[in-house]
Amino acid sequence: QEILKQLQNLQLLASPTVPLRHITAKKFMAAVRICRSKFDQLVSENKIRIIRKRRKIYVPASEVDRYFSDPSIK
Numbered sequence: 001q002e003i004l005k006q007l008q009n010l011q012l013l014a015s016p017t018v019p020l021r022h023i024t025a026k027k028f029m030a031a032v033r034i035c036r037s038k039f040d041q042l043v044s045e046n047k048i049r050i051i052r053k054r055r056k057i058y059v060p061a062s063e064v065d066r067y068f069s070d071p072s073i074k
Contacts, residue, residue, distance in 0.1 A: 023064075
């Protein structure tokens with residue numbers, strides 16, 4: 001519930017005309033409380049989706065919910 005509230009707060013901070021569909025990898029790791037090595041492991045096992053734009057890594061905001069609801073992600 002707390003994570004959902006944080007995501008809603010992030011959406012409020014974003015421009016009201018542009019919906020927040022992607023968050024940075026750093027924000028994703030903070031939201032689900034994992035370290036970088038666990039994040040890299042999940043990415044290499046194709047458990048979470050990412051988008052690379054130049055040197056930045058973005059994660060679809062829906063992946064936060066999926067992280068907690070999908071039993072295959074451990």
